[in-house]
Amino acid sequence: MNAPRIAPLVYNYSGLLTAPDAPRLVRETALLPSDLDWLAPRLDACRAEVLADAELFRSGGAVPPEKQPLDAGFFELPEVLLGAQRGEVDRIVRTADRLARQSDRVVVLGIGGSYMGARALMEACCHPYHNDLHRARRGGRPRMYFEGNNVDNDAVQGLLDLLEGADDWSLVVISKSGGTLETAVAFRIFLDSLRRSLKGDEAALRQRVVAITGAKGGLRQLSEALQLPDVFTIPEGVGGRFSVLSPVGLLPAALLGLDIERLLAGAAEMNSRFRQAPPLENPALAFAGVGRLMETRRGCTLRVLSTWGKRLEALGLWYDQLLAESLGKQGMGATPLTVVNTRDLHSRGQQHQEGRRDKLITNLVVEHIDRDPLAIPAWPHDHDQLNCLAGTPLPRVLRAAYDGTNRAYAADCRPTAELRVPRLDETAMGQLLQMLMIATVVEGRLVGINPYGQPGVEDYKRNMNAILRSK
Ligand code: PA5
Numbered sequence: 209m210n211a212p213r214i215a216p217l218v219y220n221y222s223g224l225l226t227a228p229d230a231p232r233l234v235r236e237t238a239l240l241p242s243d244l245d246w247l248a249p250r251l252d253a254c255r256a257e258v259l260a261d262a263e264l265f266r267s268g269g270a271v272p273p274e275k276q277p278l279d280a281g282f283f284e285l286p287e288v289l290l291g292a293q294r295g296e297v298d299r300i301v302r303t304a305d306r307l308a309r310q311s312d313r314v315v316v317l318g319i320g321g322s323y324m325g326a327r328a329l330m331e332a333c334c335h336p337y338h339n340d341l342h343r344a345r346r347g348g349r350p351r352m353y354f355e356g357n358n359v360d361n362d363a364v365q366g367l368l369d370l371l372e373g374a375d376d377w378s379l380v381v382i383s384k385s386g387g388t389l390e391t392a393v394a395f396r397i398f399l400d401s402l403r404r405s406l407k408g409d410e411a412a413l414r415q416r417v418v419a420i421t422g423a424k425g426g427l428r429q430l431s432e433a434l435q436l437p438d439v440f441t442i443p444e445g446v447g448g449r450f451s452v453l454s455p456v457g458l459l460p461a462a463l464l465g466l467d468i469e470r471l472l473a474g475a476a477e478m479n480s481r482f483r484q485a486p487p488l489e490n491p492a493l494a495f496a497g498v499g500r501l502m503e504t505r506r507g508c509t510l511r512v513l514s515t516w517g518k519r520l521e522a523l524g525l526w527y528d529q530l531l532a533e534s535l536g537k538q539g540m541g542a543t544p545l546t547v548v549n550t551r552d553l554h555s556r557g558q559q560h561q562e563g564r565r566d567k568l569i570t571n572l573v574v575e576h577i578d579r580d581p582l583a584i585p586a587w588p589h590d591h592d593q594l595n596c597l598a599g600t601p602l603p604r605v606l607r608a609a610y611d612g613t614n615r616a617y618a619a620d621c622r623p624t625a626e627l628r629v630p631r632l633d634e635t636a637m638g639q640l641l642q643m644l645m646i647a648t649v650v651e652g653r654l655v656g657i658n659p660y661g662q663p664g665v666e667d668y669k670r671n672m673n674a675i676l677r678s679k
Pocket of ligand 1: 319320321322382383384385386387388391447448449450533662
């Protein structure tokens with residue numbers, strides 16, 4: 209049987225384009241055909257570089273010094289997992305199903321790239337109140353909590369309160385380096401708690417803990433010492449914030465009952481568009497190039513990802529981290545900002561409408577809702593004057609807010625671009641995640657910044673450890 213067709217994600221930046229004879233303010237805030245003429249061949253060259261990097265990674269060839277570090281392994285990972293390493297996907301699903309059967313709650317420990325993707329998938333693809341539903345309404349899947357992404361005493365205590373007295377919970381600990389202090393500290397605390405819950409039964413404990421880590425490092429050694437049967441390896445050449453489609457994001461997603469093959473299929477589909485589509489019609493290339501042009505030629509140093517509806521905030525935060533850690537280097541890099549509308553029209557809307565002209569707003573829109581539309585009820589009285597709107601479905605209200613906002617921005621020469629997915633499901637998320645990762649790398653190559661590695665973050669880690677360990 210053929211796999212169901214993947215409805216494509218659309219990146220539409222026509223709202224940002226104008227003609228050379230447009231009024232001055234329009235020209236100064238939008239892109240001209242000459243900008244795109246400049247861009248297209250450069251995007252083509254970047255694509256060739258990204259594909260050559262992937263090829264170098266695949267062949268295991270030596271990475272030249274100027275390219276180090278080169279974490280190009282994320283690019284072909286979807287195809288690899290759907291093909292040669294299919295067994296790894298099966299093992300992820302088997303482990304997730306086993307853990308799901310044993311547990312009503314799962315605590316996922318990790319920070320940065322080691323948890324943000326999983327959270328984005330949960331928020332986008334699960335019931336919005338997943339953790340509050342009865343098990344049957346969760347499809348028999350566990351509730352999921354994220355920790356090890358801070359060292360907030362009272363927050364950790366709060367989660368321990370939830371787990372107190374229960375023996376039906378599990379732990380997934382994720383750290384590529386295996387040495388990140390926040391995650392390592394949380395692991396000690398939660399492992400001790402789980403051990404107490406299981407009354408010291410070490411065999412049972414081993415069935416309740418899954419580690420996802422690099423080939424070497426402290427967590428790997430600890431997993432061996434604990435004799436954990438289920439340890440997944442984050443492949444070499446797949447960096448933290450590029451690891452959402454490795455076991456890092458796939459195991460939590462499978463635990464939640466998501467179809468991880470569809471997720472990978474969406475990402476693979478994005479790869480084939482990246483390989484084939486002309487630069488200016490290619491979502492990943494065009495998204496990177498337009499961002500770059502708007503930053504350098506129109507002064508838009510803030511990248512606002514404006515999500516409509518409530519389910520994409522965590523995706524936006526994942527992307528904030530991806531862009532900020534990848535390109536915020538050498539005094540460069542746009543500042544990403546996630547907005548959730550209509551909510552944030554009442555907090556940031558004023559500034560976006562009339563503040564500095566330093567923002568590129570990209571709307572992220574989902575075309576179809578999953579549930580029956582709710583309509584505004586008719587009432588016998590009309591104090592709130594809504595009776596004239598009685599019967600209007602909520603999606604139409606959201607659409608009116610969307611159109612009204614973009615119309616207001618356009619009238620003030622604040623043009624917007626749009627990323628559109630037909631439905632918020634695994635294939636859409638696979639496309640989005642892969643597109644944003646590719647676009648980030650392409651932009652790095654366009655600017656001459658190595659998108660991999662995060663040398664700045666290492667400084668705080670070193671200092672924190674030195675402060676804690678000094679006598
Ligand atoms: O993108 C990155 O590499 C980082 O955000 C890491 O994911 C984060 O620092 C966590 O690192 P680790 O997985 O090694 O604990």
